[in-house]
Every structure is written in structure tokens, then in C-alpha cells.
Amino acid sequence: MADLAIALPRSGEPPSAGGLWIVPPLLALAALFFFPLGLIVRQALAGDSGAVSLSHFTEVLGSGQFHDALHHTIVIAVSSTAGCLVLGFVLSVLITFTPFPGGKLVARLIDTFIALPTFLVALSFTFIYGSAGILNESLMRLLHVELPPVDFLYSQWGVILSEITVYTPFVMRPLLAAFSLIEPAQIEVASSLGARSLRIVGRIILPAALPALVAGGSLCLLLTVNEFGIVLFIGAKDVITLPLLIYDKAIQQFDYTAACVIAAINVALSLCLYSLYRFVVMYFGGRRAGLV
Amino acid sequence: MIPADLLGAGSAISASAVAAAEPAVRSSGIGFEDVSVAYGDLVVLDSLTLTVRPGEIVALIGPSGSGKTTALRAVAGFVRPVRGRITIGTRDVTNVAPHARNIGMVVQNYALFPHMRAEENVAFGLRARGAAADVIRARVPECLRMVGMASYAKRFPRELSGGQQQRVAIARALAIRPQVLLLDEPLSALDAQIRRSMLDELAKLHRDLPSLTVLYVTHDQTEALTLANHIGIMRDGRLIAFGSAQSLYRYPPNRFSAEFLGRANLLPVQALTSTGAGMARVRFGEEALAARNHHGLPDGGDCLLCVRPHDLRLHPAEEAGNRLTGTVRAVQWQGDMQNVELDVAGHVLRLTCAPMHEPPAPGASLTVHFSAAEATFVPEMQPGG
Numbered sequence: 001m002a003d004l005a006i007a008l009p010r011s012g013e014p015p016s017a018g019g020l021w022i023v024p025p026l027l028a029l030a031a032l033f034f035f036p037l038g039l040i041v042r043q044a045l046a047g048d049s050g051a052v053s054l055s056h057f058t059e060v061l062g063s064g065q066f067h068d069a070l071h072h073t074i075v076i077a078v079s080s081t082a083g084c085l086v087l088g089f090v091l092s093v094l095i096t097f098t099p100f101p102g103g104k105l106v107a108r109l110i111d112t113f114i115a116l117p118t119f120l121v122a123l124s125f126t127f128i129y130g131s132a133g134i135l136n137e138s139l140m141r142l143l144h145v146e147l148p149p150v151d152f153l154y155s156q157w158g159v160i161l162s163e164i165t166v167y168t169p170f171v172m173r174p175l176l177a178a179f180s181l182i183e184p185a186q187i188e189v190a191s192s193l194g195a196r197s198l199r200i201v202g203r204i205i206l207p208a209a210l211p212a213l214v215a216g217g218s219l220c221l222l223l224t225v226n227e228f229g230i231v232l233f234i235g236a237k238d239v240i241t242l243p244l245l246i247y248d249k250a251i252q253q254f255d256y257t258a259a260c261v262i263a264a265i266n267v268a269l270s271l272c273l274y275s276l277y278r279f280v281v282m283y284f285g286g287r288r289a290g291l292v
Numbered sequence: 293m294i295p296a297d298l299l300g301a302g303s304a305i306s307a308s309a310v311a312a313a314e315p316a317v318r319s320s321g322i323g324f325e326d327v328s329v330a331y332g333d334l335v336v337l338d339s340l341t342l343t344v345r346p347g348e349i350v351a352l353i354g355p356s357g358s359g360k361t362t363a364l365r366a367v368a369g370f371v372r373p374v375r376g377r378i379t380i381g382t383r384d385v386t387n388v389a390p391h392a393r394n395i396g397m398v399v400q401n402y403a404l405f406p407h408m409r410a411e412e413n414v415a416f417g418l419r420a421r422g423a424a425a426d427v428i429r430a431r432v433p434e435c436l437r438m439v440g441m442a443s444y445a446k447r448f449p450r451e452l453s454g455g456q457q458q459r460v461a462i463a464r465a466l467a468i469r470p471q472v473l474l475l476d477e478p479l480s481a482l483d484a485q486i487r488r489s490m491l492d493e494l495a496k497l498h499r500d501l502p503s504l505t506v507l508y509v510t511h512d513q514t515e516a517l518t519l520a521n522h523i524g525i526m527r528d529g530r531l532i533a534f535g536s537a538q539s540l541y542r543y544p545p546n547r548f549s550a551e552f553l554g555r556a557n558l559l560p561v562q563a564l565t566s567t568g569a570g571m572a573r574v575r576f577g578e579e580a581l582a583a584r585n586h587h588g589l590p591d592g593g594d595c596l597l598c599v600r601p602h603d604l605r606l607h608p609a610e611e612a613g614n615r616l617t618g619t620v621r622a623v624q625w626q627g628d629m630q631n632v633e634l635d636v637a638g639h640v641l642r643l644t645c646a647p648m649h650e651p652p653a654p655g656a657s658l659t660v661h662f663s664a665a666e667a668t669f670v671p672e673m674q675p676g677g
Contacts, residue, residue, distance in 0.1 A: 183401060183403055185399045185400075185401060185403035186403045186404075186405060188368070188370055188390070188397070188399075188403070189397055189399060189403045189461075189464075190405070190416065190420070191369075191370075191389075191390040191391050192368050192369075192390050192391070192393070192395050192396070192397040192474075193391075193396075193397075193416055193417030193420055193421075193464070193465075193468055194391050194392075194394075194417050194420040194421040194468060195391060195416070195417075195420040196391055196420075199420055203405075203416070204405055207407040208406070208407065
């Protein structure tokens with residue numbers, strides 16, 4: 001207690017000079033983050049005229065293009081997240097509970113995807129599944145057809161497949177950490193009691209992994225909502241997401257006000273998802289979910 | 293008994309619950325026939341042949357890495373033998389999947405499913421086997437009552453003490469009415485007081501379920517001696533001794549068994565001469581000593597004389613001989629007993645007796661005696677070498 005009393009500042013005393021160290025990082029944060037964000041919000045509200053109103057929001061929110069982008073963003077993000085959860089769970093279960101030679105190496109390799117730029121996967125997919133990719137060329141030669149038989153890459157499904165590939169490790173990381181905390185004896189006892197593999201996965205492993213699964217899924221959803229590189233690189237026909245619409249409005253149409261309105265909505269959506277993610281992590285306990 | 297705060301109101305094992313559960317426990321033995329388990333070139337269980345008779349408790353004891361847990365895991369189906377055959381009852385289960393072996397298993401760290409309440413843990417095996425809802429409804433409380441945990445049915449494992457968790461684990465294993473019960477160091481994670489109480493409870497449980505066959509793996513000789521009908525002593529993957537608890541304790545077949553199962557004084561003696569009626573005489577320096585030749589050691593050879601510390605006496609025995617004189621090295625008082633350590637011709641001899649009013653001082657000369665019937669000769673050679 002004596003130590004604690006010394007450590008705590010006494011009430012009524014001015015903060016020590018040491019507290020001023022917080023000022024430079026706060027200034028940097030303000031300059032790099034809050035100020036540009038403020039500019040975006042101001043532009044969204046005031047437009048080029050300078051008069052603050054919600055008319056620009058009303059205009060953008062009412063446009064079909066925005067609805068289309070929002071729809072694609074949600075469909076792609078939700079589908080990709082669902083895919084990441086399923087694939088991430090299955091891969092993590094296989095790596096953890098059915099050990100095979102090189103399993104750890106495979107886990108590490110999957111993990112390295114986190115470090116790679118997202119468009120790289122889209123690029124590699126064009127080599128594999130593209131019109132002139134390995135798969136289509138082989139099939140065209142094999143089946144003696146003139147048009148590429150596999151034609152999903154330049155659609156919404158191509159974007160979803162790429163995002164699943166890129167973001168699955170974000171689900172696997174907390175899952176592998178959570179699985180490592182499950183006592184092997186639990187699995188063995190469950191098996192000795194008569195449970196088969198599926199029941200063990202469903203009744204023992206899945207409940208234990210649920211916090212990690214939900215936290216990983218929330219993070220995935222957050223990242224896929226804001227994904228830009230993959231959608232741009234795939235160049236899917238008629239697939240416009242919110243980040244791509246912002247790019248289109250700002251860079252190609254020079255409509256900065258509309259871009260800022262969409263950006264503000266996108267930021268609000270991201271903050272909502274981030275709040276959900278933090279809530280999930282807090283609710284289940286970050287340590288248990290393997291996220292700290 | 294287990295303290296009331298650990299057990300709660302339902303601590304008494306219910307006779308009716310036991311009676312309800314008992315007839316359904318099918319009595320089956322366990323057979324190991326030349327079973328070997330290896331990981332690559334490393335043999336962890338070497339040619340184990342052992343029979344656990346129906347309704348019997350057999351304890352496998354040995355130091356870490358001796359292969360005792362591997363033997364149990366082979367019965368459970370978690371390791372596959374590279375050679376040999378394992379049977380449960382009359383059924384060869386060597387290549388049967390663990391879920392199809394009909395065994396109950398309790399492990400050291402309880403392995404309760406943390407997201408399930410006590411009653412859900414107990415019901416798990418029944419559900420996995422597709423038991424009808426009314427069977428589950430009847431059997432779960434019955435098994436919880438059997439282990440004195442009926443009033444804790446709604447609690448999660450994290451809300452239970454170690455002893456309580458172990459009781460739920462036992463109830464969970466018994467709920468499926470297994471042919472055999474495998475206990476893998478079930479009391480190791482408990483503190484000394486709870487361990488003693490649980491040991492009594494396990495003994496009582498088996499008295500109430502006499503047809504239950506139990507394979508009990510432990511490194512604790514007290515648990516083995518208290519519970520087991522027969523004890524197998526393992527070392528380096530091999531079964532080096534097997535017999536009734538009494539017999540192994542009184543007549544250990546080798547040095548390792550003598551030292552591992554209880555404390556033993558082992559003195560190197562020479563020139564064994566049989567004197568009839570299962571007795572023999574040897575020389576220890578200038579002294580002539582007599583003891584049982586239970587293992588029929590041949591005349592003329594050297595061997596070890598095994599005397600338990602509590603069989604050494606300070607007062608002369610009625611019969612002549614078997615007298616050893618040494619110098620007191622240390623005296624320890626342990627409340628209900630006194631330990632005296634003697635140096636006899638360069639060999640350490642330990643004696644345990646009731647607390648003395650005037651214990652001998654270190655450095656003093658002391659003569660101890662033992663009865664020939666309470667000492668035995670043990671072969672000098674180590675098992676397997």
C-alpha cells in the first residue's frame with residue numbers, strides 16, 4: 001500500500017511535467033488522423049459552397065450507384081467472412097488435431113499471408129483462373145473449346161474467393177491459439193466416452209473455439225468491408241464496393257464532395273464494425289480468444 | 293472422509309444409487325498379450341503380458357517413462373501397439389477405435405468439459421451413445437449421487453474444487469456403464485489431504501461396485517497398496533514384477549521392486565544356505581543372518597537381504613540371531629513415528645518405530661533385531677540385466 005500511495009498523484013496537485021510527454025504523440029495523431037478526417041467530414045457536409053447541410057448525404061444516399069456499392073460491399077464482406085470462418089476452422093482443426101508431418105510449416109506458411117499485400121493473391125489468381133490462366137488454357141486444350149470454360153474470376157465470386165484466401169489467416173491465428181489451450185485429454189476422454197469425430201468437433205472443440213472464431217470473424221468482416229486492392233485488381237464487371245466508389249468519385253470523376261460523403265459513411269460503418277469487434281473481444285476475453 | 297465444505301450435503305455415497313448402477317456394469321477383464329508400443333525406434337512398452345481379472349483393481353506403478361501410462365492408453369485405444377493383442381472381456385480390441393471400446397476413463401487433470409455443467413459432463417457419454425432421454429434423465433443424477441455430487445449438478449467445472457471435479461469425472465466415466473474403468477493418476481493433482489480422502493472414496497466405490505474392473509496407473513505406492521488387488525511394477529517399458537499387493541510388498545522379486553514399493557533396507561549378503569521350510573541362512577560380514585528364501589535362490593550365491601524399516605526392532609527378538617549393530621547417523625521425529633538411520637558396516641540401515649522418550653544420539657552404538665519371518669532374500673541382479 002505504501003508503494004501504491006507513492007505512485008498515485010495526490011489530489012489537488014498539478015500534473016507533473018512528465019505528463020507533457022503525451023502531447024507530441026497526440027499532436028501527431030491529430031495531424032495525421034483527426035485533421036484529415038475532419039476535412040473529409042467538413043467537405044461532406046459543406047461541399048464546395050461552404051454551406052453546411054445534409055443535402056449531399058441525402059443525394060448520395062438516394063443514388064442507385066451508392067445502393068449498388070453498399071449491397072456489393074455487404075455481400076462480399078459477409079460471404080468472404082463466412083468463407084474465412086469455415087475454411088479457417090477446418091484448416092485449424094486439421095492442423096491442430098490431426099497432426100501430420102510438416103503441419104507446423106503449413107501453419108506458418110498460411111500465417112505469412114498476413115504479411116503479403118492483398119493484391120498479390122488477386123494477381124496470382126489471374127494466372128491460375130484468368131481467361132488466359134493455367135486452368136482455362138489446360139481445359140480449352142483438353143476439351144477443344146474456344147472460350148475459357150471457367151469464368152468466375154471477373155465476377156463477385158472472384159473477389160470473394162480472393163478475399164477468403166487473403167483473410168483466412170486472420171481467423172486461423174486466434175483459432176490456433178485457442179485450440180492450443182484445449183487439453184488433449186478432453187478429446188481423448190470424449191472419445192473414450194463414445195463420441196465420434198464430428199461430435200467432438202461440434203460439442204468440445206467448437207464451443208472452446210467460439211470466442212476466437214467470433215473475434216476472428218469480426219476482424220475479418222472489418223477488413224473485408226474496407227478491402228480495396230483486391231476489388232480493383234480483379235476488376236470484376238459491375239462489382240463496385242464502397243472503397244472503389246470513393247476512388248471512382250474522387251480520382252476519376254473529381255467529385256470530391258460525393259467521395260467524402262461515401263468516405264464518411266464508410267468510416268462510420270467501419271467504426272461500427274470495429275466497436276462490434278472490440279465488444280466481442282471484451283465479452284469473451286481477449287486472452288481466451290488468443291488475441292492478446 | 294472428505295471435508296464437508298468440499299463435498300456438500302450429498303457427500304454420502306448412496307447405497308440405492310449404487311445398487312441401481314451396479315447390476316448393469318458388465319464384468320470384463322483386460323488382457324495384454326505380448327503388447328509392444330514404439331514411437332519410431334523408441335520402444336516405450338516392451339512385450340507386456342498381463343491379465344486383469346474381472347472385478348479386480350490392478351495398479352501399474354513405476355517411475356516416469358516406465359510405460360505404465362502407455363499401457364493404459366493402449367487399452368483406451370489412444371496408442372496402437374506395434375505388436376501383440378489387447379482384449380477387453382473376450383473381445384480383441386487391438387484395432388478397435390477408442391469410441392467403440394466401452395471404457396470409462398479418468399485422467400489426472402480431470403479433463404471436464406469447461407463449457408458444460410456437471411450434469412452435462414456426466415450426460416455427455418450417454419448422449420454420444422444415443423441413449424434415450426429418459427435413460428439420461430435417470431442415470432445422470434444417479435451417478436452424481438453415487439459420487440456425492442448430486443447437489444452440484446448445475447455447477448460449471450470452474451465452480452468446483454479439484455476433488456469435486458475429480459468426482460464428476462468419475463461419475464462421467466461410470467455413467468456409460470463401462471466394461472472397464474481406466475484411472476490415469478487420478479489423484480495426482482489433488483493436495484495430500486484430499487488425496488487421502490479420495491483414496492478412501494475410491495476404495496468404497498469399488499466395494500459398492502465389486503464387478504467393476506479397474507486399471508489404475510499411479511506413481512504413488514500408497515495409492516497402489518491401498519486400492520489394488522494386484523500390483524504391476526514397471527520400469528523402462530517392461531513389467532518387472534507382478535503379484536498381489538501383500539506378496540509384492542513382503543517378498544519383492546528384485547531390488548527395484550523392493551525399493552519402489554515401500555521403503556526397504558537392502559544389505560548385500562553372501563553364501564546363502566537353505567535351512568528348510570523356505571528359510572535360508574547367509575553371512576553378513578561376521579554375522580549369520582536368517583530370512584525367508586521366498587524366491588528359492590540357489591545355495592552358495594550372493595544376494596540381498598530385504599528388511600522393511602518397520603520390521604527392525606530395538607529390543608531383542610525372542611529367537612536368537614538376526615542382530616545388527618551400527619552407529620547412529622541421524623534421528624528424525626515425525627510426530628507419530630521415529631526414524632533412525634544407522635551405519636552398519638558401511639551400509640545404511642533405516643529403522644522406523646514408535647516415538648522414543650530418549651532417542652539415541654548420533655554417533656551412539658545401537659543394536660537392532662529382526663525376525664527371520666519378516667525378512668526375505670532378493671536376487672542381486674537387476675531385472676533385464
